[in-house]
């Protein structure tokens with residue numbers, strides 16, 4: 001049997017060592033979590049009332065929107081829109097795949113208003 005040249009054996013060993021080192025260094029994949037937020041829309045709200053909702057990338061997000069006005073809930077960046085009305089809350093469900101800070105708006109007669117910010121942090 002022909003022996004491998006010394007350089008090839010060294011290269012193969014170095015490659016195996018590198019793979020082992022990378023496996024040791026790789027962080028354990030963190031579990032995606034489920035995050036649920038309650039948002040209440042009222043006629044008396046101010047833009048400063050917008051709540052900040054922080055999740056990790058990959059999390060399952062549910063936004064429960066209760067409203068005393070007929071509105072369209074719009075999650076910017078994710079381009080999700082869902083209607084909500086008095087007695088008919090919206091439940092907006094999605095996986096937070098994109099990272100960043102995204103306004104959650106309501107569209108209503110005569111304009112729109114930010115009711116929250118979704119912050120998706122990189123995992």
Ligand SMILES: [Cu+2]
Pocket residue numbers: 074076105106107112
């Ligand atoms: Cu909008």
